Amino acid sequence: MGVANMADDIKMRAQLKGDITEVKVLISHPMETGRRKNDMGETIPLHFIQLVTVTLNGKPVLETQWGTGVSKNPYLTFHLAGAKIGDIVAVIWHDNLGQSASQQIAVTQG
Amino acid sequence: MQRRNFIQIIGLIAASLLLPIQAFAAVWNKTAFEATKAENAIQGLGASPQIPTSKDIEVIAPDRAENGAVVQIEITSYIPNTESIAIVVEHNPTPLIATFNFVNGALPYVVTRIKMAETSDVQAIIKVGSQYFTAKKRVEVLENGCG
Numbered sequence: 001m002g003v004a005n006m007a008d009d010i011k012m013r014a015q016l017k018g019d020i021t022e023v024k025v026l027i028s029h030p031m032e033t034g035r036r037k038n039d040m041g042e043t044i045p046l047h048f049i050q051l052v053t054v055t056l057n058g059k060p061v062l063e064t065q066w067g068t069g070v071s072k073n074p075y076l077t078f079h080l081a082g083a084k085i086g087d088i089v090a091v092i093w094h095d096n097l098g099q100s101a102s103q104q105i106a107v108t109q110g
Numbered sequence: 111m112q113r114r115n116f117i118q119i120i121g122l123i124a125a126s127l128l129l130p131i132q133a134f135a136a137v138w139n140k141t142a143f144e145a146t147k148a149e150n151a152i153q154g155l156g157a158s159p160q161i162p163t164s165k166d167i168e169v170i171a172p173d174r175a176e177n178g179a180v181v182q183i184e185i186t187s188y189i190p191n192t193e194s195i196a197i198v199v200e201h202n203p204t205p206l207i208a209t210f211n212f213v214n215g216a217l218p219y220v221v222t223r224i225k226m227a228e229t230s231d232v233q234a235i236i237k238v239g240s241q242y243f244t245a246k247k248r249v250e251v252l253e254n255g256c257g
Contacts, residue, residue, distance in 0.1 A: 075222060
């Protein structure tokens with residue numbers, strides 16, 4: 001349990017395109033539903049991300065809550081207005097087992 | 111003086127009550143996410159089951175998905191002051207997929223990938239103040255992606 005340092009497991013890109021910053025996030029996570037069985041016929045325990053929070057220069061911009069219906073290795077694209085080149089977009093997730101990881105990136109010209 | 115102290119104490123109690131309520135907004139919505147019927151999930155979001163359809167919500171999803179484990183969907187709300195987008199898949203074991211709350215300049219738009227157990231509508235539910243609006247897109251699923 002506790003906070004795992006898995007920054008490598010979040011890939012991010014934030015590109016300014018006109019007035020809009022397009023942010024793409026790819027998270028490595030099994031997103032297990034608790035209904036699948038392994039080769040031994042044993043149920044694979046429920047393991048999924050519940051909360052993802054995105055900040056721009058430390059200020060919250062997107063808070064998303066997930067159930068088990070988000071695909072394995074979750075993918076997100078969203079748009080921010082008012083961000084400038086060099087601004088910092090940060091993502092942190094928390095799952096049902098108390099694990100979490102975070103990553104941040106600067107906005108670049110798209 | 112006593113009266114003034116009393117008012118200050120009441121003020122402190124009120125402030126301490128407000129703090130947990132603000133923090134609660136970031137707590138996972140267990141009732142809605144664990145609901146096994148779409149109408150219960152929608153009620154868990156705070157909406158009534160009869161939500162008006164809006165043409166100002168765009169749901170882009172494939173007509174057919176070979177594998178329900180990864181279905182990419184894109185949702186845009188053109189309704190001014192949109193606060194949040196929820197994604198509901200009626201025929202999934204737990205229909206509520208995700209909720210997205212937008213603040214401080216995040217636009218009401220999201221692309222993500224979801225699991226679908228079988229052919230179903232993908233429903234977007236948009237919250238604007240105390241009002242809710244919806245739009246749907248049917249996706250034919252050839253292989254169960256919910257395990």
